[in-house]
Amino acid sequence: MQFSELGLSAELLRAIGEQGYTTPTPVQQQAIPHILAGRDLEALAQTGTGKTAAFVLPILQRLTNPQTSPLQKVTHTAPRVLVLVPTRELAAQVLESVRVYGAHTGLRSLAVFGGVGINPQIQTMRRGIDILVATPGRLLDHLGQRTVDLSKVQTLVLDEADRMFDMGFIRDIRRIIERLPKERQNLMFSATFAAEVRELAHTVLRNPAMVEVARRNAPAELVSHSVIKVDQDKKRDLLLHLFAAHGWHQVLVFCRTKHGSDALAKKLEQAGVRTAALHGNKSQNARTRALADFKSGKLAALVATDIAARGLDIDSLPRVVNFELPNVPEDYIHRIGRTGRAGASGEALSLVSSDERIQLRDIERLLKREIETSVLPGFEPQHTHAVPRPSAGRPSAPKPAQARTRTGAGNRSGAPRPARSGGGGGGGGAKPASHHSGQRHR
Numbered sequence: 001m002q003f004s005e006l007g008l009s010a011e012l013l014r015a016i017g018e019q020g021y022t023t024p025t026p027v028q029q030q031a032i033p034h035i036l037a038g039r040d041l042e043a044l045a046q047t048g049t050g051k052t053a054a055f056v057l058p059i060l061q062r063l064t065n066p067q068t069s070p071l072q073k074v075t076h077t078a079p080r081v082l083v084l085v086p087t088r089e090l091a092a093q094v095l096e097s098v099r100v101y102g103a104h105t106g107l108r109s110l111a112v113f114g115g116v117g118i119n120p121q122i123q124t125m126r127r128g129i130d131i132l133v134a135t136p137g138r139l140l141d142h143l144g145q146r147t148v149d150l151s152k153v154q155t156l157v158l159d160e161a162d163r164m165f166d167m168g169f170i171r172d173i174r175r176i177i178e179r180l181p182k183e184r185q186n187l188m189f190s191a192t193f194a195a196e197v198r199e200l201a202h203t204v205l206r207n208p209a210m211v212e213v214a215r216r217n218a219p220a221e222l223v224s225h226s227v228i229k230v231d232q233d234k235k236r237d238l239l240l241h242l243f244a245a246h247g248w249h250q251v252l253v254f255c256r257t258k259h260g261s262d263a264l265a266k267k268l269e270q271a272g273v274r275t276a277a278l279h280g281n282k283s284q285n286a287r288t289r290a291l292a293d294f295k296s297g298k299l300a301a302l303v304a305t306d307i308a309a310r311g312l313d314i315d316s317l318p319r320v321v322n323f324e325l326p327n328v329p330e331d332y333i334h335r336i337g338r339t340g341r342a343g344a345s346g347e348a349l350s351l352v353s354s355d356e357r358i359q360l361r362d363i364e365r366l367l368k369r370e371i372e373t374s375v376l377p378g379f380e381p382q383h384t385h386a387v388p389r390p391s392a393g394r395p396s397a398p399k400p401a402q403a404r405t406r407t408g409a410g411n412r413s414g415a416p417r418p419a420r421s422g423g424g425g426g427g428g429g430a431k432p433a434s435h436h437s438g439q440r441h442r
């Protein structure tokens with residue numbers, strides 16, 4: 001299928017061509033006709049599927065058509081489209097997409113989010129905008145100051161709705177929705193159909209079209225997963241070793257905490273690996289610069305927390321490293337969603353200490369596959385994994401037969417080739433347990 005078959009206007013097709021896109025992605029193919037027709041939509045689509053263009057393109061088209069958007073004149077502080085997003089980064093990225101795809105439409109757009117001054121936002125809003133992209137907190141600030149008027153909103157988009165819940169924005173969202181006209185189009189995008197997302201969909205969407213492009217919790221098939229077992233206090237040295245040994249570049253490294261990210265970024269920098277940390281305590285400027293430097297290849301590593309990395313639009317990242325496993329197994333899926341995109345292969349490597357065995361087991365259950373596990377000479381853990389991994393075949397950790405066929409698929413590309421630890425079973429290859437405490441360094 002071609003973009004031209006979707007009924008998009010010449011201005012939009014031109015902008016799409018300028019981006020070098022030839023064919024619409026599945027979510028674009030499925031969602032664009034419904035949105036153009038004015039229907040509400042519930043879409044299950046993760047970052048990396050092309051979901052942003054899937055809603056931005058038809059929204060732009062409807063705004064430029066007097067039949068679908070009678071209010072053609074830009075009204076002072078009153079946008080016609082409101083896109084709610086969970087994070088500042090996502091707000092900036094959605095705005096960027098609006099501007100890129102809308103380059104030939106003459107429509108005006110603005111993103112409002114916290115962490116930057118509110119006054120420039122107010123001034124831009126006063127000059128009139130068509131499309132407002134906002135994080136909930138900052139939008140409520142504007143509503144409180146009466147610097148935005150939501151009475152002309154004809155289309156509402158809730159992007160990454162599941163993340164909005166994770167981040168506790170649901171009450172804010174409901175307060176914002178109360179300020180919108182009752183008659184409007186509603187589009188909701190989410191990576192999961194968790195119960196609370198369904199509930200919100202139920203109350204907000206009217207007779208929605210359903211679009212589903214990713215199986216729930218389905219990881220990118222092209223990503224190879226691997227684990228190196230190592231003690232927590234050896235992880236930094238191991239990571240440095242991997243950077244040095246393989247000349248890694250553009251590696252997204254996940255830590256659980258802001259403090260841990262800072263400490264690790266510092267250590268990598270000191271060792272000559274160009275690194276920045278990305279987390280919620282960084283100023284907006286620092287975050288924008290870090291992301292730009294990482295994308296352009298200036299930085300070899302970006303150390304991020306889960307929240308900071310949400311919705312990051314980074315293409316074809318070769319490698320994601322989990323310096324620490326996430327507590328919530330679904331976050332593993334979000335993390336690895338940064339790699340193996342758009343047909344490129346990717347590698348997700350996790351450095352796992354003995355106190356993370358439960359998280360690893362939960363991730364393997366979610367993936368329905370065993371992750372290839374190894375130890376690296378010189379970094380052998382001093383702890384054994386006391387809890388059996390799913391591969392041990394215990395009744396407590398059932399695995400579908402199909403999962404076994406995929407076992408051990410990992411570890412290609414420039415990956416380390418560490419010594420195998422004995423088939424991923426419970427602690428093979430590790431030295432006997434010692435009295436070492438295995439303390440966390442966060």
Ligand code: AMP
Pocket residue numbers: 021022023024025028046047048049050051052053313315
């Ligand atoms: P998203 O899922 O919106 O975060 O988009 C992921 C990436 O895919 C973005 O970098 C887009 O620029 C890119 N993209 C979107 N649509 C297409 C397309 N039809 N063909 C190729 N790349 C695309």
